[in-house]
Every structure is written in C-alpha cells, then in structure tokens.
Amino acid sequence: MKIFMMISMKVKNYYFKKKLSGFLQNGRQIKEHFKRKTIQPPPIAKIVINGILLILLVFTFLYNSLNIE
Incomplete structure (x- = not known):
C-alpha cells in the first residue's frame, strides 16, 4: 500500500509540475503579448x-x- 501511495504521489507531482510549467510559459507569452500592444x-x-x-x-x-x- 505504501509503495502504491509513493508511486501515485510521484506521478501526481510529475503531472503537476508539467502543468505548472505549461501555465508559466503561457503566462510569459501572454505578458509578452500585452507588453507589445497595451x-x-x-x-x-x-x-x-x-x-x-x-x-x-x-x-x-x-x-x-x-x-x-
């Protein structure tokens, strides 16, 4: 049971980090877009x-x- 929990946490963290990095990239792109034309x-x-x-x-x-x- 403990092993399963550890694996699931690792998977969750991986996907969360992936999603977070995607959000950050989108945020940067949006910021750049608004810097160009306010x-x-x-x-x-x-x-x-x-x-x-x-x-x-x-x-x-x-x-x-x-x-x-």
Missing part, C-alpha cells in the same frame, strides 16, 4: 462597469441584511 479600456467604459458592479454589491448587501427566508 490595450486599455476607455475610461468611460471603466467607470460604467465599476458603477454597475458597485450597484450590484450594494443590492447584495441590502438583500442579505433583510434576511428574506
């Missing part, structure tokens, strides 16, 4: 999105404070 959303759109999120947040807090069951 696209920032226009400030008006940013303000609108933030406003909507803020309103949703307030509504959720109000709803939770009412304790509707």
Whole structure:
C-alpha cells in the first residue's frame, strides 16, 4: 500500500509540475503579448462597469441584511 501511495504521489507531482510549467510559459507569452500592444479600456467604459458592479454589491448587501427566508 505504501509503495502504491509513493508511486501515485510521484506521478501526481510529475503531472503537476508539467502543468505548472505549461501555465508559466503561457503566462510569459501572454505578458509578452500585452507588453507589445497595451490595450486599455476607455475610461468611460471603466467607470460604467465599476458603477454597475458597485450597484450590484450594494443590492447584495441590502438583500442579505433583510434576511428574506
């Protein structure tokens, strides 16, 4: 049983490291892509999105404070 556990851990670690290295490579590629062309959303759109999120947040807090069951 112990041997099986050790083998399974080794396999898991191997796949995890492989996946992690893949994620890191993708992250680097994405970073490079954004360094080359930085696209920032226009400030008006940013303000609108933030406003909507803020309103949703307030509504959720109000709803939770009412304790509707």
